Amino acid sequence: QDNRISIWSVGDLGNVGLNGEYQGEPQLLCDIRHNGDVMDMQFLDQERIVVASSTGSVTVFRHHQNNQTLSANQRWEKAHYHVDRDASCGGAACTGVICNNPEIVTVGEDGRINLFRADQKDAVRTIDNADSSTLHAVTFLRTTEILTVNSIGQLKIWDLRQQRNEPSQIFSLTGDRVPLHCVDRHPNQQHIVATGGQDGMLSIWDIRQGTMPVSLLNAHEAEMWEVHFHPSNPDHLFTCSEDGSLWHWDTSTSVSEKPSFLHQGGRSTTYFSHNTVNQSVVSAWLSNDPTKDRMEITNLIPHQTLSVNSLDILGPCLVYGTDAEAIYVNRHLFA
Amino acid sequence: SSSSVFVVRKDQDIYVQTLRKLFNESHGIFIGLQRSEEEFAGKSRKTQLVQVSKNYRSVIRACMEDMHQAAVSARDPALHSQYSTQVSILSAMELIWNLCEILFVEAAVAGPLLLRLLDWVRLHVCDVDNMVREVLSSENPSKHELFWNVVDVFVLQGRMDEARHLLSKEASANPTSVHMCRILDDLMKKMPVPSLGNTQTLTEMELKWQHWHEECQRYLQDRTFASNSHMESICKILLGDENAILEKKDLMTTWYHFLVTRLLYSHPTVKPMELRFYAQACMDLFLGGESSPEPLDIILMAAFEFEMHQVIKECSIALSNWWFVAHLTDLLDHCKLLQSHNLYFGSNMREFLLLEYASGLFSHHSLWQQGVDYFDHCPEYGRVYLELHIERIPLNTEQKALKVLRICEQRQMHEQVRSICKIMAMKALRNNRLGSALSWSIRAKDAAFATLISDRFLKDYCEKGCFSDLDLIDNLGPSMLLSDRLTFLGKYREFHRLYGEKRFSEAAKLLLMLMTAHIAPCSFWMTLLTDALPLLEQKEVIFSAEQTYELMRCLEDLTAGKSDKQKFQDDDVETMKVEMLRLALARNLARVIVKEGTLEGS
Numbered sequence: 001q002d003n004r005i006s007i008w009s010v011g012d013l014g015n016v017g018l019n020g021e022y023q024g025e026p027q028l029l030c031d032i033r034h035n036g037d038v039m040d041m042q043f044l045d046q047e048r049i050v051v052a053s054s055t056g057s058v059t060v061f062r063h064h065q066n067n068q069t070l071s072a073n074q075r076w077e078k079a080h081y082h083v084d085r086d087a088s089c090g091g092a093a094c095t096g097v098i099c100n101n102p103e104i105v106t107v108g109e110d111g112r113i114n115l116f117r118a119d120q121k122d123a124v125r126t127i128d129n130a131d132s133s134t135l136h137a138v139t140f141l142r143t144t145e146i147l148t149v150n151s152i153g154q155l156k157i158w159d160l161r162q163q164r165n166e167p168s169q170i171f172s173l174t175g176d177r178v179p180l181h182c183v184d185r186h187p188n189q190q191h192i193v194a195t196g197g198q199d200g201m202l203s204i205w206d207i208r209q210g211t212m213p214v215s216l217l218n219a220h221e222a223e224m225w226e227v228h229f230h231p232s233n234p235d236h237l238f239t240c241s242e243d244g245s246l247w248h249w250d251t252s253t254s255v256s257e258k259p260s261f262l263h264q265g266g267r268s269t270t271y272f273s274h275n276t277v278n279q280s281v282v283s284a285w286l287s288n289d290p291t292k293d294r295m296e297i298t299n300l301i302p303h304q305t306l307s308v309n310s311l312d313i314l315g316p317c318l319v320y321g322t323d324a325e326a327i328y329v330n331r332h333l334f335a
Numbered sequence: 336s337s338s339s340v341f342v343v344r345k346d347q348d349i350y351v352q353t354l355r356k357l358f359n360e361s362h363g364i365f366i367g368l369q370r371s372e373e374e375f376a377g378k379s380r381k382t383q384l385v386q387v388s389k390n391y392r393s394v395i396r397a398c399m400e401d402m403h404q405a406a407v408s409a410r411d412p413a414l415h416s417q418y419s420t421q422v423s424i425l426s427a428m429e430l431i432w433n434l435c436e437i438l439f440v441e442a443a444v445a446g447p448l449l450l451r452l453l454d455w456v457r458l459h460v461c462d463v464d465n466m467v468r469e470v471l472s473s474e475n476p477s478k479h480e481l482f483w484n485v486v487d488v489f490v491l492q493g494r495m496d497e498a499r500h501l502l503s504k505e506a507s508a509n510p511t512s513v514h515m516c517r518i519l520d521d522l523m524k525k526m527p528v529p530s531l532g533n534t535q536t537l538t539e540m541e542l543k544w545q546h547w548h549e550e551c552q553r554y555l556q557d558r559t560f561a562s563n564s565h566m567e568s569i570c571k572i573l574l575g576d577e578n579a580i581l582e583k584k585d586l587m588t589t590w591y592h593f594l595v596t597r598l599l600y601s602h603p604t605v606k607p608m609e610l611r612f613y614a615q616a617c618m619d620l621f622l623g624g625e626s627s628p629e630p631l632d633i634i635l636m637a638a639f640e641f642e643m644h645q646v647i648k649e650c651s652i653a654l655s656n657w658w659f660v661a662h663l664t665d666l667l668d669h670c671k672l673l674q675s676h677n678l679y680f681g682s683n684m685r686e687f688l689l690l691e692y693a694s695g696l697f698s699h700h701s702l703w704q705q706g707v708d709y710f711d712h713c714p715e716y717g718r719v720y721l722e723l724h725i726e727r728i729p730l731n732t733e734q735k736a737l738k739v740l741r742i743c744e745q746r747q748m749h750e751q752v753r754s755i756c757k758i759m760a761m762k763a764l765r766n767n768r769l770g771s772a773l774s775w776s777i778r779a780k781d782a783a784f785a786t787l788i789s790d791r792f793l794k795d796y797c798e799k800g801c802f803s804d805l806d807l808i809d810n811l812g813p814s815m816l817l818s819d820r821l822t823f824l825g826k827y828r829e830f831h832r833l834y835g836e837k838r839f840s841e842a843a844k845l846l847l848m849l850m851t852a853h854i855a856p857c858s859f860w861m862t863l864l865t866d867a868l869p870l871l872e873q874k875e876v877i878f879s880a881e882q883t884y885e886l887m888r889c890l891e892d893l894t895a896g897k898s899d900k901q902k903f904q905d906d907d908v909e910t911m912k913v914e915m916l917r918l919a920l921a922r923n924l925a926r927v928i929v930k931e932g933t934l935e936g937s
Contacts, residue, residue: 002352014416054732078913084767092766093732109733111768132804133770134733150735152807153772170806177812179774199738222741242741305366306704307738323704323738 056091080108196224244304
């Protein structure tokens with residue numbers, strides 16, 4: 001297997017064509033071999049990238065911008081493992097990584113949570129058997145608290161300041177314990193959390209109240225692999241799935257003025273969010289007023305074939321990768 | 336009855352990095368073709384199919400470009416030669432596909448047929464490009480030693496405007512040949528060509544062409560170009576003189592170029608079915624008995640002869656993997672050109688090739704996903720092949736297993752779902768990931784495995800005296816109902832919770848129900864009864880008379896069930912437990928009878 005971490009340049013703005021479409025293909029700047037499947041990755045800072053591997057190791061790569069090369073800066077070899085760490089086949093896939101420079105938190109199929117510090121050789125803290133099932137994803141709730149989701153449909157909050165190895169709170173889905181695959185927190189309102197499940201369902205949680213989700217939205221027809229709030233425009237949410245679609249969820253209030261079938265390339269439906277929380281909450285994600293807050297959902301992929309495994313957004317740019325070994329870049333998301 | 340040793344080699348092509356783009360993009364085109372609507376009849380459907388064919392070809396060309404870049408930048412000579420070989424194979428593939436597109440998919444008729452063939456030749460004979468560039472970019476083209484070669488090239492490829500342009504340079508440089516140049520230029524300008532639209536019928540064109548041909552003949556006979564051998568030879572070419580054209584063998588490089596040139600100047604309104612005669616004759620003349628036809632030549636000849644099956648067969652033999660023939664045959668099948676030519680084991684050629692191609696993909700660690708879609712579109716054996724292949728994909732991460740499962744579930748392949756979930760659950764169990772194991776059992780609705788996991792939990796409880804993984808057991812939800820044992824586990828944990836919260840009467844009721852409703856396995860009854868002890872020993876009476884009788888009955892059922900041999904083997908602890916229980920039950924019964932009797936009275 002020849003897996004690589006690659007850095008691409010998506011060209012300069014001078015390359016824009018007549019109708020604002022991006023011209024030219026992304027250029028490969030540099031790449032480096034990676035041992036095992038890349039399960040997750042995130043930038044630690046401007047130059048360093050943390051990568052989670054299916055072999056159970058976590059590696060920090062450095063991108064040298066002066067000569068456009070990548071090098072492995074630091075590695076925690078058996079960050080995740082089953083039972084016997086030293087056994088040759090004992091590695092367990094590391095499924096998720098989240099960074100808050102210099103801290104790095106990883107989770108894996110071994111149900112373990114690791115807290116690393118960049119440039120420190122040993123883990124700062126390890127919670128063994130934090131979960132009896134696989135932890136699929138992790139994200140920061142606050143600087144000292146993290147959120148994890150697992151394969152028995154639970155959302156857990158962990159307080160890293162506390163020494164005990166128990167979650168401070170556990171939330172679960174109503175009904176069947178469908179595995180949860182991804183989690184993201186609202187950038188401004190930290191009590192709003194979104195998770196995606198194996199059945200393609202999007203759940204919105206208010207972690208200040210109750211242990212059950214606030215909204216359950218029937219979305220994709222297969223596993224939802226990633227969910228992301230737009231970092232600067234959090235009325236917009238993006239999800240991608242094994243069914244090959246990538247959905248843009250738009251709760252900005254001016255939606256009711258736009259005609260609903262304007263977006264190119266996909267079907268557009270309007271949804272009412274169903275909710276059981278009282279009406280004092282501000283965010284559109286938690287609101288239950290059907291006339292005021294209609295959500296518009298658009299599939300951004302016109303001809304879907306294979307799974308969309310991962311996506312990311314920043315400003316007006318959207319990037320996503322599919323199982324057809326293709327990367328797509330959209331630099332005019334809100335045009 | 337003869338014994339042989341076979342050397343088996345894995346298909347290496349799927350591991351070539353630069354070919355990945357070919358596989359991925361063509362997969363998208365293939366799916367698009369299968370899903371495209373067949374409502375369009377006639378012309379619009381044909382346009383659609385031609386577009387698909389062009390898409391396939393542009394993918395091949397893009398791949399060729401990448402491969403060429405790789406060859407140029409390769410420092411290892413072995414790698415360089417490998418890439419270069421790949422480039423020529425891809426080039427040959429595009430050549431063949433293009434011809435098939437013209438003859439079969441588009442089915443060009445007499446007239447447009449020649450124009451298409453000319454385009455085809457111009458696109459693929461590029462050995463002369465460097466020479467052309469060199470001459471055109473020189474200061475004084477007409478003085479260049481290769482000047483006339485380039486003019487010849489243009490004439491041979493029917494590029495009249497470019498030939499005339501060069502002739503004008505000769506005319507301005509060489510005053511003595513002005514007169515001849517003008518005449519030749521005029522002839523070239525007036526040459527009738529078939530039109531693509533409906534502006535003229537074939538007969539009209541043939542008539543015009545006949546007149547033009549005669550005019551050229553007159554000039555030649557008048558020895559107009561006698562003083563310039565180059566121009567005289569060009570005139571002969573215009574007249575379709577076989578020998579004159581053959582003299583320029585090196586500029587044409589291939590027999591099919593020769594064929595098209597000959598047709599251009601002797602029979603421009605050639606009909607598709609007439610091609611075969613000209614093709615055979617041209618190939619024989621060109622090769623002249625010096626060299627024998629190569630595989631590529633045989634394939635192209637088969638195409639000119641409209642022997643589609645022969646083309647496919649020869650390509651299958653010549654090429655190292657099934658990509659080309661599988662996709663081409665599928666396209667031809669969509670054009671409804673292949674009779675359902677049943678092969679001896681029942682499926683037709685299109686399906687056979689697709690099955691072979693897709694099976695090859697399955698040996699790759701990630702391209703197997705495309706193989707699934709190909710199998711989906713093989714109506715007879717696709718499903719069976721998929722069922723067999725999908726279970727053999729190595730599942731090194733849970734995510735991969737989930738992808739495989741999704742594919743199986745979408746196709747109602749329940750056996751495979753069960754089998755894969757069992758494998759994953761077993762792996763999880765061995766790694767002590769009980770929550771994961773349960774999650775897999777729920778996905779497969781595998782009650783038996785859920786029972787196995789519950790037994791593991793209960794065993795752990797008995798050994799350690801407390802539950803592990805409470806986060807799981809406390810949050811089972813509706814999945815608790817998957818198996819009786821799992822339900823028991825959930826309820827038993829609930830009993831402990833109720834006890835911990837000092838909700839004794841509810842705990843008592845639950846405990847009893849676990850035994851009387853036969854939710855608890857018999858092996859666990861002793862433990863349950865022992866759990867009842869602290870409730871029996873409470874200051875306050877918890878179990879009612881009715882309940883106490885029930886408990887006693889359970890105890891008797893338990894001890895009566897044991898054979899004498901077992902009773903003998905029971906150690907002191909066991910007998911003491913039973914004794915203590917009997918005593919506690921009796922005491923409780925006494926207290927409760929009094930209590931119940933008293934209440935009723937007052």
